[in-house]
Amino acid sequence: MILLDGKKTSAELKVEITEAVKELKKQGKKTPHLAAILVGTDGASMTYVNAKVKACEMVGFNSTLIDLPEETSEEKLLQEIENLNTNNDIDGFIVQLPLPKHIDEQKVLMAVNPDKDVDGFHPTNVGRMTLDLPSFLPATPYGILELLERYKVETSGKQVVVIGRSHIVGRPMSILMSQKRPAGDATVTVAHSRTKNLKELTLQADIIVAALGIPEFLTGDMVKDGVTIIDVGITRIDDETKKAGYRLAGDVHFESVAPKSSFITPVPGGVGPMTIAMLMKNTLLACERKS
Numbered sequence: 001m002i003l004l005d006g007k008k009t010s011a012e013l014k015v016e017i018t019e020a021v022k023e024l025k026k027q028g029k030k031t032p033h034l035a036a037i038l039v040g041t042d043g044a045s046m047t048y049v050n051a052k053v054k055a056c057e058m059v060g061f062n063s064t065l066i067d068l069p070e071e072t073s074e075e076k077l078l079q080e081i082e083n084l085n086t087n088n089d090i091d092g093f094i095v096q097l098p099l100p101k102h103i104d105e106q107k108v109l110m111a112v113n114p115d116k117d118v119d120g121f122h123p124t125n126v127g128r129m130t131l132d133l134p135s136f137l138p139a140t141p142y143g144i145l146e147l148l149e150r151y152k153v154e155t156s157g158k159q160v161v162v163i164g165r166s167h168i169v170g171r172p173m174s175i176l177m178s179q180k181r182p183a184g185d186a187t188v189t190v191a192h193s194r195t196k197n198l199k200e201l202t203l204q205a206d207i208i209v210a211a212l213g214i215p216e217f218l219t220g221d222m223v224k225d226g227v228t229i230i231d232v233g234i235t236r237i238d239d240e241t242k243k244a245g246y247r248l249a250g251d252v253h254f255e256s257v258a259p260k261s262s263f264i265t266p267v268p269g270g271v272g273p274m275t276i277a278m279l280m281k282n283t284l285l286a287c288e289r290k291s
């Protein structure tokens with residue numbers, strides 16, 4: 001069993017991005033600048049945004065955090081987005097999800113200039129991705145492709161089961177892995193909450209991407225020997241023995257699945273750090289495309 005080490009791979013990526021930033025500066029070009037909008041005080045969202053800002057500092061980017069109160073109106077948020085759309089120094093920005101219930105998430109994502117949409121959530125980028133045209137790939141699926149590629153996991157002709165059909169993970173993952181591309185060329189099945197014969201499907205799979213958000217859902221009896229496992233799930237579980245008061249659980253029951261796997265991502269330290277590294281990569285790309 002080989003651990004797909006997202007912590008190590010993302011550190012390597014960050015070194016590569018740092019080098020690219022140094023090169024841009026040497027050529028007298030601008031420093032990449034990522035902005036993040038956070039609305040409210042959701043604990044997990046604050047942790048993610050802070051990690052993104054810290055990652056920007058590590059690779060030599062400029063970063064701006066726009067921290068808005070929970071009661072911010074949709075109109076005010078749209079105004080902030082327009083300011084970022086028209087600010088020439090900002091290469092890319094993200095609006096941290098989920099948003100408070102009184103704000104229409106779709107309307108907000110549609111307002112982001114696709115050229116600065118480094119999360120890859122705007123319909124223009126989703127459409128371009130689907131047609132295999134240059135676009136910003138959503139960071140989590142992009143990070144998974146990168147891990148599979150760097151660890152030379154064979155995907156061509158393999159049976160892949162993606163569990164989950166969300167717009168940010170499951171759906172794009174299934175599209176990307178079915179395309180003619182590195183870490184692609186696979187035969188992909190998308191399973192979701194209405195899927196009836198999931199275990200039959202997972203038992204056939206060479207690669208399983210678990211992105212459903214139910215802790216330790218995928219167990220050893222559901223997978224075949226030699227399977228590759230990508231565990232996207234991150235759920236906080238109350239744990240008084242931990243300093244933070246919680247522990248992070250993936251969607252895979254690691255103890256029973258790992259012994260049957262050829263490759264497996266741990267949680268934490270698998271897909272999570274890759275997601276942040278790919279956001280940095282997209283921001284670098286946005287900056288380079290402008291110059």
Ligand code: NAD
Nearest residue numbers: 140164165166169192193211212213232233234271272275
């Ligand atoms: P979501 O919560 O939007 O959707 C869950 C999906 O799982 C749905 O499509 C649903 O149909 C499917 N599902 C639910 N129950 C199921 C069942 N019993 N069998 C089969 N399918 C079922 O999903 P999301 O936003 O993609 O998040 C999934 C998990 O991934 C969450 O734990 C989230 O925190 C985590 N996540 C991690 C990262 C990362 O960087 N590591 C990024 C995004 C999301």
